[in-house]
Amino acid sequence: MCMAAKQSLIQVRKLIEPHQTNPENVITPGIFVKKIIEIDNPIIETNAIEEGMIYP
Amino acid sequence: MTKKNFTNAEKGWERGVIASKIANDLPHASYVNLGIGMPELVSQHIKDDREIIYHSENGLLGMGPTPNENEIDFDLINAGKKPVTILPGGSFCHHADSFSMIRGGHIDYCVLGAMEVSINGDLANWSTGKGIPAVGGAMDLVAGAKNVFVMTQHLTKEGKPKLVEKCTLPLTGSGVVSRVYTDYAVIDITKEGFKIVEINENLSIEYLQTVTEGRVYQ
Numbered sequence: 610m611c612m613a614a615k616q617s618l619i620q621v622r623k624l625i626e627p628h629q630t631n632p633e634n635v636i637t638p639g640i641f642v643k644k645i646i647e648i649d650n651p652i653i654e655t656n657a658i659e660e661g662m663i664y665p
Numbered sequence: 666m667t668k669k670n671f672t673n674a675e676k677g678w679e680r681g682v683i684a685s686k687i688a689n690d691l692p693h694a695s696y697v698n699l700g701i702g703m704p705e706l707v708s709q710h711i712k713d714d715r716e717i718i719y720h721s722e723n724g725l726l727g728m729g730p731t732p733n734e735n736e737i738d739f740d741l742i743n744a745g746k747k748p749v750t751i752l753p754g755g756s757f758c759h760h761a762d763s764f765s766m767i768r769g770g771h772i773d774y775c776v777l778g779a780m781e782v783s784i785n786g787d788l789a790n791w792s793t794g795k796g797i798p799a800v801g802g803a804m805d806l807v808a809g810a811k812n813v814f815v816m817t818q819h820l821t822k823e824g825k826p827k828l829v830e831k832c833t834l835p836l837t838g839s840g841v842v843s844r845v846y847t848d849y850a851v852i853d854i855t856k857e858g859f860k861i862v863e864i865n866e867n868l869s870i871e872y873l874q875t876v877t878e879g880r881v882y883q
Contacts, residue, residue: 612765628753635756638726640696640718640771 611641618644620651674824675872677848677865683816685710686863687846690814691717691774698722698767698806700777701745704816707776720772722802724763727755744802767802767809775810777803779817779845781832784879786842786854788815789834800837807838819847820876828852828859829878849873858882
């Protein structure tokens with residue numbers, strides 16, 4: 610989806626320093642990523658729904 | 666190596682000077698694809714104040730300089746099949762993903778050589794109409810990259826203009842070139858003609874017009 614979208618906003622659990630990735634492990638290269646937001650403890654949708662969360 | 670010893674031709678900027686002019690026009694953090702040959706020189710002239718991320722269409726993003734002889738790895742090569750290195754933060758990808766980067770308009774700048782550039786930005790840079798060479802990734806690059814820079818000598822080895830009214834050789838792309846860097850001048854492609862951005866300090870506009878087919882203006 611990042612490859613197709615004009616804007617791509619990526620939610621990550623851990624933002625690391627630049628240049629620290631292993632080239633063999635990169636699935637989506639940075640060229641496709643426009644914005645990043647770090648959320649270290651995100652709500653897991655499956656769990657939240659099990660606990661009774663509903664979308665407004 | 667090209668030797669310029671034809672008559673009536675003025676001596677222009679050295680290749681390194683042309684390369685540094687291009688290097689200075691590439692902004693920090695841009696994704697750049699450098700064509701094989703003369704454009705490869707550009708990477709040697711990038712100033713320390715910026716990081717450029719080089720793309721090579723065989724599947725490399727974050728390409729580094731030529732390795733030392735004892736570090737050569739023929740599984741790590743550029744599109745010209747020459748050994749290269751990968752810089753920290755770089756990545757490998759599938760050939761198709763690499764062309765998705767190009768065709769999807771994610772490459773900010775590509776710098777290519779030229780046989781002919783026309784006044785409306787057509788580029789011919791892959792075939793003299795005979796022989797074996799094929800277009801390679803150049804056709805995708807000129808169609809997909811946001812800015813297409815051409816780096817070339819102003820005249821052919823025979824002393825003929827490379828900037829022309831209309832290309833005679835098979836095209837790489839139509840209306841794709843944004844700017845041309847030659848040993849005589851830096852020229853933008855505009856609707857009004859070849860617009861001089863910078864002219865070699867030893868040359869006059871009148872001289873530049875005599876070695877350029879099509880209107881040049883300042």
